[in-house]
Every structure is written in C-alpha cells, then in structure tokens.
Amino acid sequence: MSSQTLDKLPVGASGTVLDVAGEPALQQRLLEMGVLPGVEIKVVRFAPLGDPMEIKVMGYSLSLRKAEAAHVTVERA
Amino acid sequence: MTESSTSTRHEGHARHDRHAIALMGNPNTGKSSLFNALTGARQKIANFPGVTVEAKIGTTRFENSELTIIDLPGTYSLAARSPDERVATDALLGRIDGTPKPDGVVIVLDASSLDRNLYIGTQVLEFGLPAVVALTMLDVAESRGIKIDTEKLARTLGVPVVVVNAPKGVGIEELKSTLHRTLHHPGKRLELSYPDDFKRGVDTLHAELCDLGVKLGFTPTRPEALRLLVDGAGPFFDECEEVGGEEWTRKFFEIRDRAAAGRSLSMLEAQTRYGAIGHWMREVKQAEAREGRTRTDVVDGILTHKLWGSLVFIVVMGLIFQSIYSWSGPLMDAIDGGFGALGDWVGGMMGEGALKSLVVDGVIAGVGGVLIFLPQILILFLFIAILEDLGYMSRAAFLMDRLMSRFGLSGKAFIPLLSSFACNIPGIMGARVIEDRNTRLTTIFLAPFMSCSARLPVYTLFIAAFVPQMKLLGFLELQGVVLFAMYWVGVLFAIPTALVLKKGILKSKVTPFLLELPSYKMPRPRAVGRVLWERGGSFVRRAGTIILAVSVLVWAAGYFPRSAELDERYDAEIAAAEGAFSEVVVSFDPEADSESTLAQFKAIDDAHEERTSELEGEETEVETATAESDKQREAEIAELATKHPAAFTDYENWQKLEEQRSEIENRRAGEHLENSILGRMGHVIEPAVEPLGWDWRIGMAAIASFPAREVIVATLGTIFNLGGDQDEESQTLREVVQNATRPDGSKLFSLATGLSIMVFFALCAQCAATLAVMRRETNSWKWPIASFLYMTTLAYLAALVTFQVAHALGA
Numbered sequence: 001m002s003s004q005t006l007d008k009l010p011v012g013a014s015g016t017v018l019d020v021a022g023e024p025a026l027q028q029r030l031l032e033m034g035v036l037p038g039v040e041i042k043v044v045r046f047a048p049l050g051d052p053m054e055i056k057v058m059g060y061s062l063s064l065r066k067a068e069a070a071h072v073t074v075e076r077a
Numbered sequence: 078m079t080e081s082s083t084s085t086r087h088e089g090h091a092r093h094d095r096h097a098i099a100l101m102g103n104p105n106t107g108k109s110s111l112f113n114a115l116t117g118a119r120q121k122i123a124n125f126p127g128v129t130v131e132a133k134i135g136t137t138r139f140e141n142s143e144l145t146i147i148d149l150p151g152t153y154s155l156a157a158r159s160p161d162e163r164v165a166t167d168a169l170l171g172r173i174d175g176t177p178k179p180d181g182v183v184i185v186l187d188a189s190s191l192d193r194n195l196y197i198g199t200q201v202l203e204f205g206l207p208a209v210v211a212l213t214m215l216d217v218a219e220s221r222g223i224k225i226d227t228e229k230l231a232r233t234l235g236v237p238v239v240v241v242n243a244p245k246g247v248g249i250e251e252l253k254s255t256l257h258r259t260l261h262h263p264g265k266r267l268e269l270s271y272p273d274d275f276k277r278g279v280d281t282l283h284a285e286l287c288d289l290g291v292k293l294g295f296t297p298t299r300p301e302a303l304r305l306l307v308d309g310a311g312p313f314f315d316e317c318e319e320v321g322g323e324e325w326t327r328k329f330f331e332i333r334d335r336a337a338a339g340r341s342l343s344m345l346e347a348q349t350r351y352g353a354i355g356h357w358m359r360e361v362k363q364a365e366a367r368e369g370r371t372r373t374d375v376v377d378g379i380l381t382h383k384l385w386g387s388l389v390f391i392v393v394m395g396l397i398f399q400s401i402y403s404w405s406g407p408l409m410d411a412i413d414g415g416f417g418a419l420g421d422w423v424g425g426m427m428g429e430g431a432l433k434s435l436v437v438d439g440v441i442a443g444v445g446g447v448l449i450f451l452p453q454i455l456i457l458f459l460f461i462a463i464l465e466d467l468g469y470m471s472r473a474a475f476l477m478d479r480l481m482s483r484f485g486l487s488g489k490a491f492i493p494l495l496s497s498f499a500c501n502i503p504g505i506m507g508a509r510v511i512e513d514r515n516t517r518l519t520t521i522f523l524a525p526f527m528s529c530s531a532r533l534p535v536y537t538l539f540i541a542a543f544v545p546q547m548k549l550l551g552f553l554e555l556q557g558v559v560l561f562a563m564y565w566v567g568v569l570f571a572i573p574t575a576l577v578l579k580k581g582i583l584k585s586k587v588t589p590f591l592l593e594l595p596s597y598k599m600p601r602p603r604a605v606g607r608v609l610w611e612r613g614g615s616f617v618r619r620a621g622t623i624i625l626a627v628s629v630l631v632w633a634a635g636y637f638p639r640s641a642e643l644d645e646r647y648d649a650e651i652a653a654a655e656g657a658f659s660e661v662v663v664s665f666d667p668e669a670d671s672e673s674t675l676a677q678f679k680a681i682d683d684a685h686e687e688r689t690s691e692l693e694g695e696e697t698e699v700e701t702a703t704a705e706s707d708k709q710r711e712a713e714i715a716e717l718a719t720k721h722p723a724a725f726t727d728y729e730n731w732q733k734l735e736e737q738r739s740e741i742e743n744r745r746a747g748e749h750l751e752n753s754i755l756g757r758m759g760h761v762i763e764p765a766v767e768p769l770g771w772d773w774r775i776g777m778a779a780i781a782s783f784p785a786r787e788v789i790v791a792t793l794g795t796i797f798n799l800g801g802d803q804d805e806e807s808q809t810l811r812e813v814v815q816n817a818t819r820p821d822g823s824k825l826f827s828l829a830t831g832l833s834i835m836v837f838f839a840l841c842a843q844c845a846a847t848l849a850v851m852r853r854e855t856n857s858w859k860w861p862i863a864s865f866l867y868m869t870t871l872a873y874l875a876a877l878v879t880f881q882v883a884h885a886l887g888a
Contacts, residue, residue: 024310024343025158029589031347032154034193039351048383049479052488052590059223059364060190061377061594063475065482068589 002076006041007053007069014042015074029073034058035072079236081778094142096260097177099169100122101201102185103194103413104151104512105468105595108212110243110604111185115253122615123176130161132168134176139253142704153193155200156308159514163312166304169204174294181207181260183252184236188218188225189596191362195354196347202234203300205266207259210238211252217596222365239306242602254880269353275345278336279303285328292320299605300886307334309341373468373596379756382471390476393469394495397460401453402530408452416445418599434636443628447621450502450846454616457496457503461510462608466600470510471592472645478590481514484572485579487511487590489702490520497527498564501847502620505854506612519578521854522864525847526571528564528839534805535785535838542811543831559832566839570871616850623849626783635755643752647745654737662730674724675731677717685710746795768832769837769873770880772819779837784845786838829883833876840872 003018017039020030033039034057044054044061052065102108112120116135123132133148139883149165157163164173171178184201186194202208212227231238237255241248271279283302290296293316297305305313309330318326336342370378381387420437427433464470470489478488486494497504511517514832536559655663685750688706692699718725736826750756759777766776778792790805797813817825842848848861855861 020344026589028154028156028308028342028343028347029591032156033352033591033593034196036344036347036351044377045381047381047475047479048387049476051479051482052475052592054377054381054475054594058190058192059221060193061373061507063471063478063590063592063594065478065590069590071887 003073004068004076006043006055006072006074007066007077009043009074011043011045013076014040015076016040017072018075019073020071021073022068026068026071030064030068030072033062034060035062040077041074086690095145096142096256097145097147097171098256099179099182100146100148100185101165101169101182101197102151103153103187103593105196105593106151106185106194108151108185108242109148109241110601111144111183111211111213111241111249111252113604113607114241114243114246114249115144115146122611123173130164132164132176137253137674139257144256146178147176152197154197155304157304157311157313157787158308160312161514166301166313169201169206170295170298170301179206181209181256182211183256185211185213185649188212188215189221189223189664191218191223191225192351192354192358195357196350198234198535199267199269199350199353200300202236202267203269203303204298207262208236209252209255209259210234210236211241211248212238213241213243215240221371224363224365226361226363230357233357233361235267269349271349272345274338275306275336282306282329282332282336285325285332286317289317289321289325293317303346303424305329306333306336307346309342317431325670367558371596377472377594378471378599381475386476388470390473393464393473394492397457398495398499399493400456400460401496401503405452405456405499409449412445412449412452416441416448420445423634431636431639435632438636439629439632440625443625443632443784444621446628447617447624447846449617450500451613452505453500454503455613457499457507458609458612459605461492461507462605463600465510466598466604468595468597471594473595474592482590484575485516486520486523486571486575487513487516488592490516490523493520493524494527497524497529499530501525501527501844502616502850505850506616509854518855518860519575521851521860522578523571523575525842525844525851525868526567526574526840528567531786531844532563532838534790536560536835538790538805538811538814539831539835541805542814543826543828562837563839566836566875570840570875574867584687604876615853619853620846620849623852624784624846627845627849631755631784633754633779634758635750635753637754638752639749640752643745643748647741647748650741651738654734654741658730658734659727662727662734665727665731674717674721675728678714678725678728681710681713681717743795747797750777750795756794768880769833769876770827770884771833772825774817774825775830775834779841779843782838782843786841786843789838827884829880832883833880836879837872837876840868840875842868842872 001015009015015036017037019037020027020035030036035055039057042056044056046053047063050066052063053069054061054063055069056062100108100112112133112135113752115137117137119137120133120135123134132150135146135148137144137146144145147168149168150161151166152162155162155166157166167173168176169182170180182201182204184198186198198210210230212225212230215225218225227238227240227346237259239248239252240254241252243249256848274423279299279302282305283297286297286302286305300315305311307316308314314329319327321329335344337345380389385781392770420441423441424433424437427436461470464473470492473492474488476488477491481488481490493504493507493510495504496507501524504527505521508517508520508524511520540556540559544559547555549555549558661675665673665675670676685706689703711862714725751759755777756773758780759773762776763771763773766772766779771779774793774796778789778796781792782789787805789812793814794810797810797817814826819825840866848865851861852858
C-alpha cells in the first residue's frame, strides 16, 4: 500500500493517518480534532470551488483546506 | 479541595449555599440549549475584558441552593493561542473579575461523536474540579447504531454521567441534583499515563511557575503548566515572558527541550489523550457497523453538491440580502414615521426654544436613529440563527472558503460581508460566527467598506443632480453605471486593506480552517427567538447609548450658540411681512380655528394633497390622477369661493403669508446653522476640503453627518434655506444643489464635486452606530478609532484624487 498526503486522495478514498506535520499551531489543531496517527479517515468531497475538502474522521465530518491536508500523510486502504 | 472554598467565598451573603458552575464542551453539542433549559430567562452576558468572545451567566435553583451557571464559549481544546481561547481556562480558574470562581463544572459531551468530545473532557478533568458529565445527543448516536454504556462511562471517568435532552427537558432536574451531590463530594483528579520524562517536565515547570506566581498575581496550577509546556506559545506564555524576562524564557525552553526529547509535544499530548479515550471506548461504546448513509450525508449530497449546492447557496444568499435590503423597508419607514410623529406631537406641546429642540431634534430623533437599525439586525439574525441551528452556516463557509481565503479571510466571513451591503451594523454583529479572532477582527474592520443602504440617499441626490441621463453603448443607463461603480469603490479598497491587515497587524502564522460540519438539525423556534431577543437587546442597550449620546452632541453643535440678535432680526422681518396682511389672515391657525370658513378652504387643499402625495405607478397614470384631483380641487374651491368671496381672498393671502413665513424661517435656520459651532467648524475646515471641490457648507454637512451618513441630505437642505425636511428625491433640493453658487458667483457643485462627495461617503466611516457596534463587538475602543481614522483618511484622499482628476477632465 502506498502512502500519500491527504490532499491528494480522491473522493471516496479512505486510509490510516501515518503522520501529522505542519506549523505547530496547525499540527496541534489537527491533532486535537482527531486527525492523528493510527486514525482512519475517509475523503467525502471537495467544495465546488475545489477547496476546501471534507473528510470523515472519528465519526464526524471535518472540513479543512487542501494546504492543511497536505501536512497529513495517509496510508491508503 | 474546593469544598471549603464554596462556603468561605460567599461569606456576607445570607444564603450559605451558593455555587458557581462552569459549562464546558465542544461547539454544536447542545451546550447552549442545556444552559437555557437550566437558567430560563434569568441570564445575562458576561463581559470579559480584552477578548472578543462572550460568555453567558445565569442562575438556577436546586432545593435551597442557588447555582450560578457560567456558559463558556464552546471549544475543542483548552490550548490557547489567542486571548479569546484563554478565556475558558481563566474562567474555569476564577481569574476573571466580576465572574464567580466555579465550584464545579459540567462537561457537555455529544454522544454521537464521543471520542472527539472527550478530548477537552480529559483536559478539564485534569483540573480536578468537582465535575458532572452531561451526555447529549444520545438519540442521534443510537440512530447511528452507537450504544453508550453510561454507567461504565461514569466509572471510567470517575465522575457522574447524566443523560440530558435539553429541548425535551429530559435530565435537567437529575443534572441539578447530581451537581448538588457532587459539589459536596468532589471526585478525584484525572491522571493520564504520560511518559515519565514528560511528567517530570510538567512538575519542574510547575515549580518554576509557582516561583513566578507573585509577579503573575496568581498561582498557576499543574494543568496550566502542562498546557504551557506543550503549547510553548500563546497569551499565557507571553505573560510569563513579560514578568519572568529572558532568564525565564531560557529556562522554559530548556525544560521544554528536555521533556520533549526530540518528540513533538502536541503529538505526545494528543496520543496520550486519544490513546486513553480509545481504550475507554472499547469498554463503553458499542458501534454497530451500519452501512448506508445518514440523513446528514444525504442532505449534504445536495447542499454541498457542485451544481445544486451552489444554486441553493446563491438562492439563500439572495434571500438574505433581499430581505435585509428591502423587506426591512416598511418596518424602518414605520419606525421613522413613528418617531417623526412622536417628535411633532411632543414638539407641539412644548414652547419654542432650546429644550424643545433638544427633545425633538436631539433625543427623539436620536432614539429613532438607534431603533431604525433594529429591523435589519433582527432580520439578519433571524436567518443566521435558523441557518446556524440547521447546521447550514458551516456548509456556507465550506462553499465560500476558497473565494474568501484569497483575501486572507475565511468562508465564514462571507455572510457578514454580504449583509454589510444592506447595513454595516448587522454585518459587524454577524462576524461573531467566525471563531478565529484575527479573521473576525479583519471582517469587522472590512464591513464598513461595503456600501450600505444609508449611502444610497447621498448617491441618489448627487447622481440625479449631476450625472446626465444618457445611455452608454446604447443600452446602459449612465446614472445606473455610476451607482453600480459607487458600490464597487468600497470593495476595491477593502481588498488591499484585508491583505495588508492579514499580513500586518492581524497576522497569525496560519489560521487553520478546521471546521466541523455538524449534522443537520431542525431549527428550534425558541432558540431562534432567544437569539433575536439577545442580539436586538444587546444592540439597543450597549450601542444605543453611544449612538444617542453622539446624536445629542451633534445636535448641540448645530444648535449652539443661539444668537438672540439674529432671532430678533428675523422676528422683525416676520412681523414686517405680517404687517401687509389683515389680522384675520395673520392669526389664522387651521387647527385651532377648524370651524372657520378659512379652514374649509384649507381642508380642500389638504384633501388634494393627500390624494396626490401617495400616488404610485406609471408616470402617465400618476399625471392623469393628479390632473383629476386638481380638477376636483378647483371645482370645490370655486364652489366655496362663490359662497364666501371675502374668506377666499383671506385664504389666498394666508397662503402667500405662509410661504413668506416659511421662507424667512428657513433662512433663519440656515443662518443659525452657519453661526453654530458646526457652521464655524465648517469654516475652519474649509481650507482642508477646498481641494475636494467643497466649500464650508459641504464640509459642515459632512461633519454633521457623523452620526449617520444620510443626515448630509437634511443638513444641505437647512443650509440652503430649504428647511431640514429635505429628502434625496426632493426636486427642489436637487435644483438648489445644481444652482448653488460660491460667493464669487461661480457654481458650487459640478459633476466633479458630486463625484468627490459620493466617493467620500462611499469610503468614510461616518456612522456612529457602526463605530459603537464595533466597540461593542471588539470590546475595545481601539478598533472603532482605528477604523474611523483609516477610513476618513482613505475617503479624503480618494475624494481628492476623484475631484482633481474629474476637474482636470473638465467635469
């Protein structure tokens, strides 16, 4: 299985988070919201203008910008 | 540890059993409805100095104890990157003046996403305050196949768990009784298994912080030491650095590096918390793997769909804009008319003089000037409350974020800015939906750049007076094009302003746009009603006083000093005019002498006036109806005149006299205004406004319009001796403006002057209500003052360039 950043995942793809990086405030926010290594996530959709994206994580829907998702590495299921 | 504090802190009160309870939890958990169910109408908004978020405080009773409930802003974590996020911790520890120190805490957890909700739960439980968990949305969780064993949850967390459904009133009494019990038998502090070197780091830092305690003015707790160690930044860090100096900062980072040992502390914290939560959930939660989409998924499939979602969005936004812009009209007219009538009625009972003018033109007009904004505010918040309750607000932000992020804003800034085109005030108030402090402040600062409906009278007057009626490219009405351009002037200046703000003073390294898209819920009328009541009330109480004060101040500047000599001169002139007429004509008062024959003539004219003033529709129809009414009037007058020929002559003379009197009165008002402080200010600033193509009269009118832009129209009416009741569509005012001259005989206004005034009013911050609301929403005078100075400068320069360029082009 290949690992790639979250923003590159297509709609409907799911996987397990491998790493969360980024500037400290962003990294901390992502982690707090439940995007942390070992957690399963799924890409639900992209906004009509192409950004941001919506993911399912820990049973809820989270919207984040692609630039932010680029700091999340995912192992695709 | 808190048992004793509850009884000592409230000494001096007759009741010995009073407790303060903090309500904490994620946004969208039903925390507010729980607060409302607990406290009912007994609530007020707590003022937190220096921050832009607010909390609500309410009271409730249980048996013979009184509970003060503090509803803190919903948040996902106690990590504080800005003063706004620090509020939760400060309030929890009782460090905010005027807000009681909580003796216990209710942690509100949404059962349908319990894992994420427990994150802040663990943070709060580490403080060791007596705590009760209020578990909400259990029905939503069950509908998704999630089963929660509440007894196991209570055992695991070591605190009581009460299932509540606030809208249905379920669990409220049980929550109160559980709270009551818990306050007297506090539970134990939550201990998570952090790595040992991290724990040592927290202990070392805690010791250091306690040493710093004297200088800080409070004793920091261990959970705060943990927060500081992990966050390594934020308002608490700044505070420590300020009192501790370089030496402290050096020591801090030494401790932090040792504790981190090359790891990311945020990662360590999150993994420890979510690790524990995951472990607990295996015991507590049973999730049936349910295939198929939830109702929210289905609705989202439409509402965030590329085509359908965008269409719905455009329709909803169009509806909001249309309603604020035009549906509020009748209500605003009613308020305007009501206060006008009230002013006339009160004025009619008072003698001429300063007191009457103060009451009618200062106070009543000022109160009217406050209430006139209510319809727009209430309509916008009706939409915001429904959409927020429904869960659509975050979808709207999701749809618009791409566009708004180009200007350094977030998707949530869209609705406040769109509403600002109708009125800046609800726009600024609407910015509270933006969680991020810097984005919120930027949005508030930008709102006044959107061309609100109060600018329209200014545009209407000057466009009608100076922009020729002609077509561009054969179909575009030039006047319409100019009006359209005026709306874009503000936007054009707002964009660079936004970029500069976000890159400069309001820079946050990144503003993460992490937004929960909550599940859709039916809006609850009571919750919506409550929002309207709160917003409306808060505007009237907090901004209203400032607006009223400014109105009275500007009234005084336009009224004083009052020259008695001037009044005598005009009184003499009126007496001279009256001298030419008989006693009957001079003393005729249509209201007092309503039985007289003169009054019958007057009644015919009044009826004609009434028939024609409200005519609407096609121009030709109006003309026909007017001509018909005129014919009817002629006939009635003629009939009456044959019966009473002498009275008819008197009536005609009375009309002439009335005309002369009102002309003299208008001149009197004009000269008084020129003489007043305001008029003198106009003369003082004349050299400064000269390059804009203005004279002292326009300068003065601009100053007088500080309370509200549209006042310029009435002020111009007074100064050009037309009386103050002019409106932008008045034919006479338009003509007077077109023909007004300077002392040397040259035309005062030209197309260039008109454009320069319009540009100035498009960009200036001439609206006391906006500035007052800005002060209220940012909790600081800094922002409204900055906004006023910045926008006035910008407006001046833009008007200067406009006039000079247009003048050079021969306009």
